[in-house]
Amino acid sequence: MNIAIGADRAEIRHELSRATYDLLVIGGGILGTSVTWMAAQAGLRVAMVEAGDFAGATSSASSKLVHGGLRYLQTGNVKLVAENHRERRALAADIAPHLVKPLSFLVPIYKGGPHGAAKLGAGVFLYSALSVFGDGMGKVITPHQAMTRVPALRSEGLRAAAVYGDHQMNDSRVAVMTVRAAVDAGAVVLNHAEVVGLRKSGGNATGNVTGAELRDRLDGTEFGVDARLVLNATGPWVDHLRRMEDPHAAPSIRLSKGAHLVMRRHDPWKAALTTPIDKYRVSFAIPWEDHLLLGTTDEAYEGDPADVRATDADIAQILDEAGHAVRDCQLRREDITYAFAGLRVLPGGPGQVSAAKRETVVTRGAGGMLSVAGGKWTTYRHIGRHVLETLSRLPGRPLGDDLADILPAVPLPGLASPDAVAMRLWTEREPGARMDPLVARNLATHYGTIAFDVARLIRDDPSLGERIHPDGPDIWAQAVYARDHEWAATVDDVVRRRTTLTVRGLDTPDVRTRIEQLLA
Numbered sequence: 001m002n003i004a005i006g007a008d009r010a011e012i013r014h015e016l017s018r019a020t021y022d023l024l025v026i027g028g029g030i031l032g033t034s035v036t037w038m039a040a041q042a043g044l045r046v047a048m049v050e051a052g053d054f055a056g057a058t059s060s061a062s063s064k065l066v067h068g069g070l071r072y073l074q075t076g077n078v079k080l081v082a083e084n085h086r087e088r089r090a091l092a093a094d095i096a097p098h099l100v101k102p103l104s105f106l107v108p109i110y111k112g113g114p115h116g117a118a119k120l121g122a123g124v125f126l127y128s129a130l131s132v133f134g135d136g137m138g139k140v141i142t143p144h145q146a147m148t149r150v151p152a153l154r155s156e157g158l159r160a161a162a163v164y165g166d167h168q169m170n171d172s173r174v175a176v177m178t179v180r181a182a183v184d185a186g187a188v189v190l191n192h193a194e195v196v197g198l199r200k201s202g203g204n205a206t207g208n209v210t211g212a213e214l215r216d217r218l219d220g221t222e223f224g225v226d227a228r229l230v231l232n233a234t235g236p237w238v239d240h241l242r243r244m245e246d247p248h249a250a251p252s253i254r255l256s257k258g259a260h261l262v263m264r265r266h267d268p269w270k271a272a273l274t275t276p277i278d279k280y281r282v283s284f285a286i287p288w289e290d291h292l293l294l295g296t297t298d299e300a301y302e303g304d305p306a307d308v309r310a311t312d313a314d315i316a317q318i319l320d321e322a323g324h325a326v327r328d329c330q331l332r333r334e335d336i337t338y339a340f341a342g343l344r345v346l347p348g349g350p351g352q353v354s355a356a357k358r359e360t361v362v363t364r365g366a367g368g369m370l371s372v373a374g375g376k377w378t379t380y381r382h383i384g385r386h387v388l389e390t391l392s393r394l395p396g397r398p399l400g401d402d403l404a405d406i407l408p409a410v411p412l413p414g415l416a417s418p419d420a421v422a423m424r425l426w427t428e429r430e431p432g433a434r435m436d437p438l439v440a441r442n443l444a445t446h447y448g449t450i451a452f453d454v455a456r457l458i459r460d461d462p463s464l465g466e467r468i469h470p471d472g473p474d475i476w477a478q479a480v481y482a483r484d485h486e487w488a489a490t491v492d493d494v495v496r497r498r499t500t501l502t503v504r505g506l507d508t509p510d511v512r513t514r515i516e517q518l519l520a
C-alpha cells in the first residue's frame, strides 16, 4: 500500500512493521534518500528510516554548492569533473531548476598567493570546457572588474581574478523535496526513528541481516522492519551500524570536520569568492539566502558524530581565512547569524584529510548488509543509481531479476521556472492585497509550484500570510505546510531545515515557542 504524504506517524510505523520490504534503507541523508527514490522508481518496495530529521546531519551542513569541483583539476581528475558538471547541469536544467540556481565564482589572485594568474586562467578555461562552455568561458578579469562584482573584495595586492560558473542550492530544502519524490514514487519513510539493532535470519548473531529494530525518538515506541536487503547509508555513523552487523568489523572510514558561518551581508554580491588558502585548500565566501556563507575548515575528527559543532576556534579560522580576500567591514563578529559543522566521510588510510580523495566507500558485511558512505551532494542521483545497480547484482540476486528501468530525468516535485511562480504568486491577488515580492520569491525558490499549495493555506486563513519574524521572508503558512506535508515534527525541523529562520538568526525564543505550540 502507498502511504500518503501527510499520514501520521502511528500509521507509518504500522505500515513499516506490517510488510516485508525488498529494501530497507537506514539513514535519511541525501545518499539514503537518493537510493530510496531510485529503488522506488525501479518498482521495488522500499522503506527508509532516519534517526533524526531528513538531512539533519551532513546533508544540511554542506557548502550548498552544486559544482564540478574546480580543485579536482589539480589532481588531474578530469573525468570526475566532467561527470560532476553533467550532473550539475542536469539538476539545474531538468531536475530542479526551481531549487538550484546559477552562480558565478571569482578566484582572486593576490601577490604572493599559492597559484599564479596563468595557471588559474588555464584552470578555469579547462573547467568551463569540461562543461562544454554551458556557463560561459572561464577567463581572467582585472581587479577593477572583480571589484564591481564583489564590492567587499580586498584590493591590496590584488593582481587579477579568474572567473568560472557553478550552481548553488538550499541543501535542506532540496533534500526534503527528494524525500517527497521518493514517497510519490511509492517509498515509505519515517524520520525521528532510530535503528537500535539489526534483525538476523534465524535470530542468530551470525545470520543474514533481514531487517532492523527501531525506536521512535519522539514517543519511545519500539517497532521493527523486515526486508530482503538492508542498506546502511548512515554517513558518519556507517561503522557504528557495521558493528551492529559484526562487532569485529574493522573501521572503513575516517572523518573530517568542516565548519561554516553565515553572516549578514552589507552589499549585493554578484559573484562568490573561491580564495586559495594553500596548495589544496580554498575558502568560500558565497552569497546565499541574502546572507554570506563562509567556510570551510577541514580537520580530522574522532569524536561522536552527534557532537560535531562549530567551535570558537573554527569561527576564528573561518573569519581569518575569509579575510585573505574579504574586507574587515564584512567580517564583523556581530554580523554572524549562524554557525554549523558537518563531517566528511573519507576512505580510511594514511595522509592529510585535506588531500584525501572524496570518494564513495562501499563495503559488504558478514551478514550481507551493504554499507555506503561519502561522495558529493552534487552527484546524489548518480550515486543512488550506482548503489541500486550494485544491490541488484549481489550474489544470489536478493532483489530479483526484474527491476524496472529508471527514467533518466524524473524531476523533483514543484518543477517550474521560479520567476514564473513568483510572478503568479504576486499577481494572484488584487493590488493592495498582494503578497510581498520578497515573500513570493522566497516561496518560489524553495517550493516551485508547491508554493501555490502554501499560498492556498493563506486564502483559507489570512493570518498564515504573516511573516514568522519581521526581518525574514518566511511566513506561518510554511510552518503549517512543514508540519502537515513535510514530516516536520520538532521546532528544529521547522526553523533549521524547512524554513530559513535559523540561517538568518531569526529563531528567537518567542519564535520557537510559537512554533512549538503550532506543532503540538
Ligand SMILES: Cc1cc2nc3c(=O)[nH]c(=O)nc-3n(C[C@H](O)[C@H](O)[C@H](O)COP(=O)(O)OP(=O)(O)OC[C@H]3O[C@@H](n4cnc5c(N)ncnc54)[C@H](O)[C@@H]3O)c2cc1C
Pocket (backbone or CB within 6 Å): 026, 027, 028, 029, 030, 031, 032, 033, 049, 050, 051, 052, 053, 054, 055, 056, 057, 058, 059, 060, 061, 062, 063, 064, 065, 066, 067, 193, 194, 195, 196, 233, 234, 235, 236, 237, 257, 258, 259, 296, 341, 342, 343, 344, 345, 373, 374, 375, 376, 377, 378, 379
Ligand atoms: C563541510 C562539508 C561541505 C560539503 N559541501 C558540499 C558541497 O558544497 N557540494 C557537494 O556536492 N557536496 C558537499 N559535501 C558533501 C555532501 O554534503 C555529503 O556527501 C552528503 O551530505 C552525504 O550524505 P549522507 O546521506 O551520506 O550522510 P548524512 O547526511 O550524514 O546522512 C546520514 C544519516 O544517517 C542517520 N543515521 C545515523 N545512524 C542512524 C541510525 N542508527 N538509525 C537511523 N538513521 C541513522 C543520521 O541521522 C543521518 O541523517 C560537503 C560535506 C561536508 C562535510
